[in-house]
Amino acid sequence: MSAQSPASSxxxxxxxxxxxxxxxxxxxxLPLWRQILIQALCxxxxxxxxxxxxxxxxxxxxxxxxxxxxxxxFPKEISFIAYKQVFDHPTGNPVSFSELLRNSVxxxxxxxxxxxxxxxxxxxxxxxxNFKMREVLMVLVFIPLLMPGVGLVTPLYLLLNQFxxxxxxxxxxxxxxxxxxxxxxxxxxIFNLRDSLLGVGIAMSAGALPFAIWNLxxxxxxxxxxxxxxxxxxxxDTNQTFWKIILPLAAPQLAVTFFIGFIGNWQEFxxxxxxxxxxxxxxxxxxxxxxxxxYASSIPWNRFAAMAVIVxxxxxxxxxxxxxxxxxxxTTGGVKG
Amino acid sequence: xxxxxxxxxxxxxxxxxxxxxxxxxxxLIMGVITFYPLIYQVIISFTNFxxxxxxxxxxxxxxxxxxxxxxxxxxxxxxxxxxxxxxxxLEFNFWWAFSNVMLHVPAGVLIAVLLNTEGIWFKKLYRxxxxxxxxxxxxxxxxxxxxxFDEQYGAMNQLLTTVTALFGxxxxxxxxxxTEYTPPIPGFLPGAPLTLAYYAMMIANFWLGWPxxxxxxxxxxxxxPRDLYEAASIDGAxxxxxxxxxxxxLLRPAMVPAAVYGFTITFNLFGLVFFMTGGGPxxxxxxxxxxxxxxxxxxxxxxxxxxxxxxxxGVALIVLLITNRITRATQSYSEA
Numbered sequence: 147m148s149a150q151s152p153a154s155s156x157x158x159x160x161x162x163x164x165x166x167x168x169x170x171x172x173x174x175x176l177p178l179w180r181q182i183l184i185q186a187l188c189x190x191x192x193x194x195x196x197x198x199x200x201x202x203x204x205x206x207x208x209x210x211x212x213x214x215x216x217x218x219x220f221p222k223e224i225s226f227i228a229y230k231q232v233f234d235h236p237t238g239n240p241v242s243f244s245e246l247l248r249n250s251v252x253x254x255x256x257x258x259x260x261x262x263x264x265x266x267x268x269x270x271x272x273x274x275x276n277f278k279m280r281e282v283l284m285v286l287v288f289i290p291l292l293m294p295g296v297g298l299v300t301p302l303y304l305l306l307n308q309f310x311x312x313x314x315x316x317x318x319x320x321x322x323x324x325x326x327x328x329x330x331x332x333x334x335x336i337f338n339l340r341d342s343l344l345g346v347g348i349a350m351s352a353g354a355l356p357f358a359i360w361n362l363x364x365x366x367x368x369x370x371x372x373x374x375x376x377x378x379x380x381x382x383d384t385n386q387t388f389w390k391i392i393l394p395l396a397a398p399q400l401a402v403t404f405f406i407g408f409i410g411n412w413q414e415f416x417x418x419x420x421x422x423x424x425x426x427x428x429x430x431x432x433x434x435x436x437x438x439x440x441y442a443s444s445i446p447w448n449r450f451a452a453m454a455v456i457v458x459x460x461x462x463x464x465x466x467x468x469x470x471x472x473x474x475x476x477t478t479g480g481v482k483g
Numbered sequence: 484x485x486x487x488x489x490x491x492x493x494x495x496x497x498x499x500x501x502x503x504x505x506x507x508x509x510x511l512i513m514g515v516i517t518f519y520p521l522i523y524q525v526i527i528s529f530t531n532f533x534x535x536x537x538x539x540x541x542x543x544x545x546x547x548x549x550x551x552x553x554x555x556x557x558x559x560x561x562x563x564x565x566x567x568x569x570x571x572x573l574e575f576n577f578w579w580a581f582s583n584v585m586l587h588v589p590a591g592v593l594i595a596v597l598l599n600t601e602g603i604w605f606k607k608l609y610r611x612x613x614x615x616x617x618x619x620x621x622x623x624x625x626x627x628x629x630x631x632f633d634e635q636y637g638a639m640n641q642l643l644t645t646v647t648a649l650f651g652x653x654x655x656x657x658x659x660x661x662t663e664y665t666p667p668i669p670g671f672l673p674g675a676p677l678t679l680a681y682y683a684m685m686i687a688n689f690w691l692g693w694p695x696x697x698x699x700x701x702x703x704x705x706x707x708p709r710d711l712y713e714a715a716s717i718d719g720a721x722x723x724x725x726x727x728x729x730x731x732x733l734l735r736p737a738m739v740p741a742a743v744y745g746f747t748i749t750f751n752l753f754g755l756v757f758f759m760t761g762g763g764p765x766x767x768x769x770x771x772x773x774x775x776x777x778x779x780x781x782x783x784x785x786x787x788x789x790x791x792x793x794x795x796x797g798v799a800l801i802v803l804l805i806t807n808r809i810t811r812a813t814q815s816y817s818e819a
């Protein structure tokens with residue numbers, strides 16, 4: 147009750163921030179003046195949180211193609227013309243919105259699925275078995291997690307760049323690096339693995355896989371061993387336990403791991419921006435970068451804003467739907483290391 | 484009897500091999516797309532690999548092994564790149580991550596405490612809306628803030644114009660947020676100028692960073708038993724005494740790993756830096772990962788880029804060892 151003691155001479159902000167933790171001790175109502183102060187502070191924070199969001203949404207709903215001359219945080223009129231333009235003709239490049247969408251979705255989903263499929267058995271082995279070299283192998287798997295995405299792109303670029311299909315002329319096709327055209331003659335390049343979505347997908351899996359193993363292992367560790375022991379008593383062997391007990395129990399976490407991967411892959415920029423040169427392969431994230439700031443002197447800001455909202459939407463939806471699991475998954479994994 | 488023994492042994496060998504079968508797919512794939520490239524990276528970091536060697540790779544006749552030249556060039560600043568000094572970038576990189584976390588964690592905790600007050604109106608609404616920055620993908624955040632800080636059409640200058648107009652200052656504000664080189668507070672960080680672009684990035688990253696800290700702190704706050712506060716107030720502890728002696732120590736086990744996580748993420752925060760400033764002006768906001776990307780994407784010096792990636796790996800390892808120590812130290816604190 148001394149929480150309100152006037153003796154405390156701290157500044158106002160610190161005082162009511164600190165007092166209010168002790169407000170837990172009793173269920174009595176807040177004095178009105180303090181309620182108003184807290185509301186004012188909360189509204190200020192709310193304004194700062196909403197400011198960029200309102201700004202970009204308002205901009206995206208504006209029909210004006212010139213750059214904004216004054217600040218607008220509420221749309222005066224609502225027009226979807228910018229969205230329509232983005233859908234019809236996203237950039238100056240000859241690429242349609244549906245192609246961009248297909249590239250982004252295709253990459254995110256396939257990398258996520260491949261990583262998950264390969265990771266789940268490895269995570270199970272690390273979580274449940276005790277075998278020689280376990281520690282060493284675990285360190286090996288988690289080393290790439292240390293490396294930021296930029297750290298592995300150079301060798302992947304060089305290695306994937308070796309795989310090419312070349313038309314040597316006279317109906318001969320060479321599959322490099324296994325076969326090259328005769329006489330060292332350079333033929334016409336048909337396909338370069340580095341400059342393709344497949345190559346980007348392979349490179350992205352290099353980062354996605356260790357994360358998936360780490361995340362799934364953290365979860366499998368929390369499944370009680372008693373279940374497996376009970377299954378063993380009933381005569382199930384290890385494989386049966388894995389397929390019939392562990393996998394069904396881990397299904398929700400498999401979905402969460404997939405979606406965390408999806409969120410990351412959806413925004414992947416480093417690899418795709420380095421590898422891909424043909425506009426037909428571009429992803430939504432690359433297009434958004436192309437529409438920003440100095441690179442986009444000809445692109446109206448309402449179209450940029452519409453694109454930003456479109457790119458943000460799938461991630462926002464996934465995040466809101468799975469908020470608890472994602473934050474929980476990341477923090478429990480992080481604490482365990 | 485002998486037969487049974489043999490069968491038994493077979494079974495045991497099979498069971499001993501089982502974990503390796505489970506690991507096989509992951510290791511086969513990682514061997515090809517992770518471990519081999521990592522080794523390849525170390526090899527080419529000792530060569531002068533450039534664009535003309537792309538076709539033949541290590542078999543190129545002109546490819547030369549240059550020993551430690553790439554590493555020495557990076558450390559001594561002998562690379563023919565303007566305004567590059569490795570140790571300045573390193574110092575800025577650490578300061579960037581440290582200063583961000585030092586703001587995000589206290590802000591996250593204070594706002595969580597504020598919203599934990601009993602009986603405030605619209606608590607649920609605030610909590611729901613405050614997590615919006617977590618929900619927006621960082622690359623979108625970075626591009627949006629890039630345009631907000633535009634010197635001619637950006638929302639930040641427009642907002643400041645509106646605010647200064649209230650105080651009778653009618654000229655439009657034209658701060659060159661992302662291009663001004665003269666630091667607003669000179670000599671703040673010795674050796675590395677903190678330009679206006681740094682503060683712009685801090686603002687954007689603050690917006691992005693505190694809500695997650697707040698979510699984590701809220702979770703931890705709600706697990707603190709109320710009896711502690713009741714007992715403390717019976718003993719006559721003031722609100723601030725309760726905050727410093729109950730809330731802070733009991734939040735620490737949750738907040739230290741969160742801070743470590745935040746530090747690691749911010750240390751390598753490629754998207755925000757690359758999209759907002761590209762490392763400019765004059766490389767004053769360059770961090771290690773953006774410079775590495777510049778080396779491979781724009782300059783195409785693959786050998787140097789590989790050496791730089793190896794150095795980044797070393798730095799990441801050192802950061803991990805330090806943060807691990809911090810986390811472990813606080814763990815024993817919470818158990819004590």
